[in-house]
Amino acid sequence: MMRLNRSKKAITLTALAASVALVATMVPAQASTDKVGVTSKTIKLGISQPTTGPASAGYNKVAPAMNSYFKYVNDNGGINGRKIELIIKNDGYVVQRAVNESAALVDEGVFALVGSLGTANNTAVAEFLDLKSTGLPSLFVNTGFSGFSVKKDYPTMFSLFPSYYMEAKIFSEYIKKNFPGKKVGVIYQADDFGVDALAGLAQGGITLTEKIAYASLSQGTPSVGQSWITKLKTANVEVVIFYGVPSAVAAALRTAAALAYKPQWIVTSVGSDYTTLTGLGVTNAMLDGVVTGSFLPAPTDDADPYVKLFKTIHTKYGTGAFDSNILTGMNTAMMTANAIKAAGPNLTRSGLIRAIETKGRTFASASLTPPTYSTTSHAGYAGFWLAQINSSGVMVPESGKYKVYTTDAGKGAVKVSTYKRPAMPAKGLPK
Amino acid sequence: MFTFTKNQTKFASVLLSVALVTFGVSAGPAQAIDNRPACGPDLDGVTVCEGATTDGAKYAIQVPEDFNGTVFLYSHGYQYSVDVPPLGYSTATSLDNPALSPDVMVTETLxxxxxxxAASTFPVLGWNTAEAVKTNVELIGVVKKAFKDTKKVIAWGNSLGAYITQALAEKYPKLIDGSGLMCPALGDVNAVITGAGDFLWALKTFFEPRLTGHAYAAGAAGLTQAYTDLGLLQALGETLQTAVATELVLGTPQWPATAPARTALGAIPVRAVLLYLGLMAGIPTRSPxxxxxxxxxxxGSTxxxxxALTANPVFAVLQNGFEAAGLAILAKYDLEVKSGGAFWNNLRTDYASRMTLExxxxxxxxxxxxxxAGIETYLASFQVPRQAASAPAAAAFAKQIKHTGKLNHPTVVLAATEDAITTDGNTQWLVNKQKTAAAKAKLLVLWNKPAAVYTKFTAAGRPDTSGPKANGTGHCNFTADQTLAVADLLADAVDNKGKxxxxxxxxxxxxxxxxxxxxxxxxxxQKFYISR
Incomplete structure (x- = not known):
């Protein structure tokens, strides 16, 4: 049997004789995890997101886009002399896989999780990896669940997207103004993603004629989409709000077209990317007139300096057509770079969290609404502009230009934002 | 049609392959017997001794010629309190053969x-903490008296043996110097048995009303009921496994015709209900x-x-849950006999409240x-009868030894994260009990974790369960080296002022x-700790 020499006397004496410094370097102390993943030359980050499976469409571009931006930063000297390394794991949007893959990232010694995707996934990762106790940062999660903004529950997690709750409040105002008296229904993913949106619609004063919950990933079954549309048609619903991932939205739009059902569709920002939906068999005709929201400029807006820069970066480091997923990924990476820069050369996990809390509001990014981080709140951006997708697949702003609405996480009114986005820093690099 | 490999249907061998049990065959009243060991001639440099403590428990002691002064006192896990002929298990054999460690290779290495x-059989089998602690106290005295160069005693044990070890360490801190708790049951027996008991109740209530599972009759009739339950459980396991596999192919619910919940929940797949029941009982969703x-x-293919999404965790619950339910039948029977009736109840258990992140x-x-929502509505309805305890039995049961969680010595825990019998909640309970830095420094947990992915499939795409259990799953499924890791660390600690x-x-x-x-x-x- 292959065993270590377990003569305890010998081991003990050896240990005593060995230099304390040697022992200290061989066996990392559990308490000092604040600098895990950081060397003088590198910073190791990790992301778990779906690169395969039914929910991967579009979302599988986010992490590669983040990597493109990090490569751009690295080629421009890195941050405080350190290059960023991003480890990408595929969770297929399956919650337990996300837990496993995030645990693997921890085992690989990442400094922080960044941009991890999915409401249920992030909830489970926070619980099972015990982010609260371990101090592992989870930055700028790719979900709009408002719960992640609550510092006492998720002290190491930072939202980025405006919440689904806020988005639903803004949609509510839009519906009341543009479709008064119409029957409204909703299809929503049956977890905190959808529940957050329902709360926003309730706060917005929308009466729902039909509420259809679906289990995440059940949209892959054809009969599921069929049942949604049949219910909505039967109830004569005229305005349908959709809170789900693109593959679910695509299932609904395709089925509706097949059944000649033509309501006014209003789709959450995370489910409405044009290139993703068309890649899933949705035609321009099906998308024509769909209302959606965004906190970033339209990916087709070449006049926007951020879009312009990100497209240049994508051309050099990425592949495929530029779309809102890539725009989102680059913006997430830019926020991450800002945070790391703000945390200073003596980079620690606690320092990183502190930097976002105290300086996050000033971080440059493509968003048309400001970050709202503080020492008491980890909420990200706070608003959307609304658009209608036209027959060419272009997001046309509601009133011809970006009119950003903002609101809060409570009962506050929906208002037009007066925020003026600061000029982009030189070369789009953190300063 | 989707079917399992032949080996996968062997539920019977799996569900009762837990630590074995026996019942009722106590060694009789204590007599004034000589508890000194009888030692034979050295065997390969080891002095081999046997004897019996005054309560009649057989013990064994083995001492090498280069004895370094430290003795490992092992407490075995739960052994059935009744003979189980289908498993070839006999109480007489168990009471005649003390196990010196979990593994012969471990014994030889030490x-x-x-x-x-050193170890004993204990005087009685089944849940025997009080008796076992007394035996261990006496055995420590026997060892020290017979081998006067004994300086340190490390108590360690598997499963119930860990429970006994912790009870010994709390009650007699001066007798031992370190504790090893492998696949430990901890806290109190009610907590330990709750998960398995809940799952057994759920199987009876939703799928197989002929299961007794509770309030067994007195005497031989009760034992017959328990044996019958084991047969019903095996058959139910096979039925549900087939139902779930068929649902995957046909896409429609496949409820057993006699399942009580069929009328109310017939539109919901059996697999979904089974998973819910497993989750509410705290059954791990990763299995061997x-x-x-x-x-x-x-x-990423369909x-x-x-x-992955809809079946794998359900089969894990089947594999884990039926193992737990098998143990629950014999353990509840045993404890009912010891308590004088039904001690367990779930009258006020709010199962739905346990389902949060799940x-x-x-x-x-x-x-x-x-x-x-449909499952929870049914669960809360009058159609789902709960089980009540008898007051005297519950009172007697409440006198079973409980732990405080206080650590007086260096303690090393070896625990699998996916153990369905003594869940990781047991270990977490002990971890949570250590509030100060000094207390925390006395405890080291060696977590035995499975790989992220380990399910094997045949070329035809069927799950293949013919291989060994995955690391980090199953009950007390440790390698000799993993067990010896506990010994290594404790042996060092007791020689270094308990550090x-x-x-x-x-x-x-x-x-x-x-x-x-x-x-x-x-x-x-454990769900028990959450709900109470």
Whole structure:
């Protein structure tokens, strides 16, 4: 049997004789995890997101886009002399896989999780990896669940997207103004993603004629989409709000077209990317007139300096057509770079969290609404502009230009934002 | 049609392959017998001794000629309190053969390293903490008297043996110097048995009303009921396994015709209900052969994704849950005999309140929010009878020894994160009890974790359960090296003023025992602890 020499006397004496410094370097102390993943030359980050499976469409571009931006930063000297390394794991949007893959990232010694995707996934990762106790940062999660903004529950997690709750409040105002008296229904993913949106619609004063919950990933079954549309048609619903991932939205739009059902569709920002939906068999005709929201400029807006820069970066480091997923990924990476820069050369996990809390509001990014981080709140951006997708697949702003609405996480009114986005820093690099 | 490999249907052998049990065959009243050991001539340099403590428990002691002064006192796990002929298990055999450690290789290695080993059968089987603690106290005296160069005693044990060890350590701190708790049952017996008991109740209530599972009759009739339950459980396991597999192919619910919940829940797949019942009982969703996340074929393909999402965790619950339910039948029977009647009740258990994050993590496998709501409505309805305890039996049961969680010595725990019998919640309970830095320094948990992905599939895409159990799953499923890691660390600690090593030795031990981790891990608190 292959065993270590377990003569305890010998081991003990050896240990005593060995230099304390040697022992200290061989066996990392559990308490000092604040600098895990950081060397003088590198910073190791990790992301778990779906690169395969039914929910991967579009979302599988986010992490590669983040990597493109990090490569751009690295080629421009890195941050405080350190290059960023991003480890990408595929969770297929399956919650337990996300837990496993995030645990693997921890085992690989990442400094922080960044941009991890999915409401249920992030909830489970926070619980099972015990982010609260371990101090592992989870930055700028790719979900709009408002719960992640609550510092006492998720002290190491930072939202980025405006919440689904806020988005639903803004949609509510839009519906009341543009479709008064119409029957409204909703299809929503049956977890905190959808529940957050329902709360926003309730706060917005929308009466729902039909509420259809679906289990995440059940949209892959054809009969599921069929049942949604049949219910909505039967109830004569005229305005349908959709809170789900693109593959679910695509299932609904395709089925509706097949059944000649033509309501006014209003789709959450995370489910409405044009290139993703068309890649899933949705035609321009099906998308024509769909209302959606965004906190970033339209990916087709070449006049926007951020879009312009990100497209240049994508051309050099990425592949495929530029779309809102890539725009989102680059913006997430830019926020991450800002945070790391703000945390200073003596980079620690606690320092990183502190930097976002105290300086996050000033971080440059493509968003048309400001970050709202503080020492008491980890909420990200706070608003959307609304658009209608036209027959060419272009997001046309509601009133011809970006009119950003903002609101809060409570009962506050929906208002037009007066925020003026600061000029982009030189070369789009953190300063 | 989707079917399982032949080996996978062997539920009977799996569900009762837990630590064995016996009943009723006590050694009779204590007599004034000589408890001194009878030692034979040295065998390969080891003095081999046997004897019996005054309560009649047989013991064995083995001491190497280069004895270094430290003895490992082992307490075995739960052994059935009744004969179980289908398993070839006999109480007489158990009461005649003290196990000196969990594994012969462990015993031999310890002896070769200069340690002595000792253990007894205990005077009675089944849940026997009080009796076992007394026996151990006496046996320690026997060892010290017979081998006067004994300086240190390390108590260790598996499962119930760990429970006994912790009870011994709390009540008689001066008698031992260190504790090893492997696959430990901890806290109190009600907590330990709750998960398995809940799942057994759920199987009876939702699927197989002929199961007794509770309030067994007195005398031989009760034993017959328990044996009948084992047969029913085996048959039910096979039925549900077939139902779930068929649902995957046909896409429609496949309820057994006689299932009580069929009328109310017939539109919901059996797999979703089964998973719900497992989750509410705290049954792990990763089992010896099912990792809960993988499927056959190309990653991201429809078959792979479909199986991973909706079937794998359900089969894990089947494999784990039926093992737990099998133990619950015999353990509840045993404890009812000892308590004088039905001690267990779930009259006020709010099962739905236990389902928090589980509804999010397994939303798709549970059939979505509507299906979950349907299950919970049924669960709360009058159609679902609960089980009541008899007051005298509950009072007698409440006198079973409980732990405080106080650690008086260096304590090393070896625990699998996916153990369905003594769940990781047991270990988490002990971790949570250590509030101060000084208390925490006395405890080291070696977590035995499975790989992220380990389910095997045949070329035809069927799950293959013919291989060994995955690391980190099953009950007390440890390698000899993993068990010896506990011994290494404790032996060092008792020679170093009770201080557990945090440096080279620990690193070496972990390197020599693959599959273990000391990284922070938050064990799921048993559902019992959450609900009370």
């Amino acid at each position: 002896l070769a390293q200069g340690y002595a080993v 052969h099912f990792d809960g996340v993988s499927g056959p074929g190309v990653e 078959p792979e994704f479909g199986f 509804k999010t993590v397994f939303n798709a496998a549970l059939g979505g929010s509507d299906a979950i 557990l090593d945090t440096g080279t030795l620990r690193a070496n031990v972990l390197e020599s025992a693959p599959g273990l981790s000391i990284a922070p891990y938050k064990g799921r608190i």
